[in-house]
Amino acid sequence: MDSTAVNVAPAPPTTVAPEDRVPLIQKLAYGLGTFFDMWGHWLYPTIAFQIFGLYLGVSPYLIGWAVILNRVFDAVSDPVFGWLSDNARTRFGRRRPYMLAGTFLAGCGLPFVLAVTPGWPQLKYFAFMLASSAIYLPLVSCFNMPFQSLANEMTPDYHERTTVFAFKNAIQKIPEVGLFFFGRFFSMAVWVGADNHNFGDRLRQLFTTTAAWTTAPDGAKPNLLLGAQVYLALCGLIMIICGVTCVVFVRERYYAKLVVGRQDRISIKETLWQTLRCRPFLLQKIMDMGYNMGLSMVGTLGLADTIYYVCKGNNSAGNWWNFWMGVSGMVLGFLGIPCFAAIAQRLGKRHAMMAVLGSAILVFVATWWLYTPRIVWLQIFASGFIAFIGAGYWTISGSIGADVMDYDELQGGRRREGSFAACGSWINKVGMAAGAGVSFFILGWIGLNYSTAEQSAHTIVMIRLLLAVIPIIGLTFSMFALTRFPLSRQVMADIRTQLEARRGKV
Secondary structure, X not given: OOOOOOOOOOOOOOOOOHHHOOOHHHHHHHHOOHHHHHHHOOOHHHHHHHHHHHHOOOOHHHHHHHHHHHHHHHHHHHHHHHHHHHHOOOOOOOOHHHHHHHHHHHHHHHHHHHOOOOOOOHHHHHHXXXXXXXXXXXXXXHHHHHHHHHHOOOOOOHHHHHHHHHHHHHHHHHHHHHHHHHHHHHOXXXXXXXXXXXXXXXXXHHHHOOHHHOEOOOOOOEOHHHHHHHHHHHHHHHHHHHHHHHHHHOOOOOHHHHHOOXXXXXXXXXXXXXXXXXXXXXXXXXXXXXXXXXXXXXXXXXXXXXXXXXXXXXXXXHHHHXXXXXXXXXXXXXXXXXXXXXXXXXXXXXXXXXXXXXHHHHHHHHHHHHOOOOOHHHHHHHHHHHXXXXXXXXXXXXXXXXXXXXXXXXXXXXXXXXXXXXXXXHHHHHHHHHHHHHHHHHHHHOOOOOOOOOOOHHHHHHHHHHHHHHHHHHHHHHHHHHOOOOOOXXXXXHHHHHHHHHHOOO
């Protein structure tokens, strides 16, 4: 276990040595891999709410169970691919061969998560949601686990790690907009009256006319399912392009010097139980769980707030505003990254993370006033500010995770990025899925009725109240865990000194 002493050294310099810097092309290429996590995992709750719920009429309770249970498949696939990539030994490295295979499998498979037909019984839709997740999520893990592992071995420098994750999260804002644009796309005018017989003509209009991209008129009923299926096919193609670019340009810095010929294979047991015995990692994941469970409810409750309270049940108007909320999230999310990265550079990662969590609590208090039908456009600032603090959170959290890898190497003498990425990713996704799934249960509990535009006053008040209260509870939990996290800037400087004395520089 954690037996090796870690002494506190004087504060290290804030400048990055030239040999520790990651080339710009690698930072940019690595960031493109975030398309897989965003669209392979986190597009699904939006699909569940908009298509299976609003369009196909599946009960929110069934959707909630489907969203939660699909994490069961990650519970198997994430550790397996983390373990496989830790133990791979090829001329191309241990991460990139799996990433390349996952690129094509996940990109080509994305459209099939909506391979359904209107008119099915609810239980058949529910069974399809579970079966499609069981098949598709391992394909995403094939790319995502080696990809997440790779970030932790791109540089040994405390501050350069924050820069790597800053680039990653900045580029991630692009696919995040795709999560918001989803509803806008399938409710466009081109899908009004569209079906399998005129599909080719509608697809031609989509790429040749601007009128096809306008919002469907009030009262019109676009074929939301067909539009969503086209959207997923386009997303899958983009994922393939981004995945190939990432594999081609990113390098595995630690592989040749620390893994090949010097490190034994890692057992599947180490991928799970021994990883959880690392105290800094466990504290980080407790912090992530509080953050994830709280904020993952925002997507569904926030969209319900937009559609049923701010836009008075007008689904097309709600999706239009939801798209602009995504744009606001991209802009302010970009601004959040250098802001909190600068705080981390000056004060250290723990202080920067405390600033993130404190700011987040203030943002969710403000949602009560930012979501209002009296000034509709204020809601774009709610989404923007949430993205602002979210970008800061994941930039700092990712950089902290890379520090945990060094701590673990000091204790055990091996690099186990895949084990930590698999275990950490699964815990994160359980928290997010639990939050997203519970939000569907909450919608059923407070009496949301998909079949009517006008909701009861009780339902509206509860949506607004829980949108603020639930994240604040989770964020408070995260702050408590952060106060006990031990890896400061000074501690990490001493860990690096001990590691380099033991096995040399990388």
